[in-house]
Amino acid sequence: MRTTPAHCLSAGHLMAQLQLAFGAITNRVARLEAKGWLTRDLDPNDRRSVLVTLIPAGYERALEVFSIKTDTEFSLLSSIPLDAQRRINDELRTVLIVLAGPA
Known part of the structure; x- marks a missing residue:
């Protein structure tokens, strides 16, 4: 089992939880990142996946x-x-x- 920091989810997990399409998640995450409310990083355990972390x-x-x-x-x-x-x-x-x- 992988562990991630508090307030951190993969983009795929966000997509499933919010029942939104990939593009919708990407756009929302980008806007929130631009406001300085979260970060996006490659998952060190799976470089194909992005981790979204609330700061x-x-x-x-x-x-x-x-x-x-x-x-x-x-x-x-x-x-x-x-x-x-x-x-x-x-x-x-x-x-x-x-x-x-x-x-």
Whole structure:
């Protein structure tokens, strides 16, 4: 098993996790790298693979974005009763599973 530093994934793993095409990952990673939030390096264990690593500034920015997203979701959904939120979440999960197709 290979070990990688914290906040580090291969481009292929990002592609699979985010369910995006290679070009979409490449473009997003390039933009984030240009902003100084991550680095791209060849994987020392597999020179055909690229490792994407969040640097501290990128990790802090990710935390900010997730916090804003969470606060916004809470604000938007807080007027909906909790049991209705759970039903909506379950239905959306079903839609995503159907759209994803067989594993």
